[in-house]
Amino acid sequence: MLFFSFFKTFIGKTVTVELKNDVIIRGKVHSVDQYLNIKLEDIEILNIESCPQLMTLKNSFIRGSVIRYIQVYAIDVDCEMLQEAARREYKELKKVAK
Amino acid sequence: MAGNVEQPLDLILLALDEEILVKLRGDRELRGKLQAFDQHMNLVLSDVEETALKVEVDNETGEELIKSVKRKMPMLFVRGDGVILVAPPLRTA
Amino acid sequence: MNDLTKWSLSQDTNLQSPWIEGIPGCGIPGAASLVEHIDRQILVLQRDGRYIVGYLRSYDQYANLVLENTFERFILDDTYCDEPLGIFIIRGENVALLGEVDEEKENQWLSQLRTASLEETKRIVREKRQATKAHLHDQPERVEWTFYDDAFF
Numbered sequence: 001m002l003f004f005s006f007f008k009t010f011i012g013k014t015v016t017v018e019l020k021n022d023v024i025i026r027g028k029v030h031s032v033d034q035y036l037n038i039k040l041e042d043i044e045i046l047n048i049e050s051c052p053q054l055m056t057l058k059n060s061f062i063r064g065s066v067i068r069y070i071q072v073y074a075i076d077v078d079c080e081m082l083q084e085a086a087r088r089e090y091k092e093l094k095k096v097a098k
Numbered sequence: 099m100a101g102n103v104e105q106p107l108d109l110i111l112l113a114l115d116e117e118i119l120v121k122l123r124g125d126r127e128l129r130g131k132l133q134a135f136d137q138h139m140n141l142v143l144s145d146v147e148e149t150a151l152k153v154e155v156d157n158e159t160g161e162e163l164i165k166s167v168k169r170k171m172p173m174l175f176v177r178g179d180g181v182i183l184v185a186p187p188l189r190t191a
Numbered sequence: 192m193n194d195l196t197k198w199s200l201s202q203d204t205n206l207q208s209p210w211i212e213g214i215p216g217c218g219i220p221g222a223a224s225l226v227e228h229i230d231r232q233i234l235v236l237q238r239d240g241r242y243i244v245g246y247l248r249s250y251d252q253y254a255n256l257v258l259e260n261t262f263e264r265f266i267l268d269d270t271y272c273d274e275p276l277g278i279f280i281i282r283g284e285n286v287a288l289l290g291e292v293d294e295e296k297e298n299q300w301l302s303q304l305r306t307a308s309l310e311e312t313k314r315i316v317r318e319k320r321q322a323t324k325a326h327l328h329d330q331p332e333r334v335e336w337t338f339y340d341d342a343f344f
């Protein structure tokens with residue numbers, strides 16, 4: 001759930017999602033759920049020549065399972081806090097497993 | 099150090115805040131500093147360099163050329179289902 | 192990042208409560224806020240690269256979809272054509288992305304294209320897909336790094 005919480009902090013911020021079919025979509029995060037399905041608003045397809053149909057979309061729901069990468073602005077990330085959260089989640093997870 | 103590593107992900111925990119190499123499905127490799135991970139091997143990396151192998155077909159000869167394309171990305175979330183391997187930094191000291 | 196300082200696995204209230212703010216009763220966890228698209232015309236890009244357009248009537252937490260008045264849209268260079276398909280249930284795992292179509296943008300885009308004969312377009316598009324598939328299977332050395340089940344043809 002670390003990354004669900006992580007991406008909730010990006011609601012309203014711009015990210016670039018790269019899908020496994022090489023489509024690249026930039027947009028503002030509208031919402032995200034625990035499967036990391038993500039909904040973007042004001043979208044822009046960065047490689048439109050590969051999929052001209054998508055140009056007509058206003059917003060886009062992207063299924064988490066087809067995502068390869070999500071690029072975010074480094075300025076939106078507090079690295080220290082993120083590492084700390086990752087350590088904490090891993091410790092908790094091991095505790096639960098035992 | 100070795101005593102703390104009981105399961106595979108323990109090794110990734112040790113690599114936090116270190117430069118790692120990630121090999122991905124689809125002939126891609128990433129090099130970057132590990133900022134976060136979870137049990138699915140979802141990762142966040144910073145100062146990433148991606149190397150992707152692309153096949154280009156020469157229109158005239160029909161020959162296939164394998165080209166490596168590099169890209170830099172300052173902060174990147176990587177979905178765990180594409181990860182083939184994670185290599186922690188070499189500890190020479 | 193403020194959320195993360197306080198966040199812990201056992202105390203994340205978002206895991207218990209419906210997480211879409213401002214939409215009471217929308218308790219389906221997962222499947223982000225598809226509720227906003229109910230009864231709207233949406234475009235679905237499937238994992239195999241096909242485009243399906245239809246009115247979203249229902250969905251669930253896996254993003255399984257029920258679409259009505261559905262058609263598949265084929266694009267070939269500067270021509271297009273639609274094949275009516277009726278009611279569709281799309282299994283969630285085959286959905287790559289979906290979105291609401293901006294009618295103005297769509298009309299503008301379609302006005303630049305010509306309509307084409309359905310049979311002919313379908314035949315060419317299918318041939319192209321077959322060729323791509325065959326090409327991917329023709330790369331012996333690369334097989335071990337290529338996972339066809341999640342490749343997009």
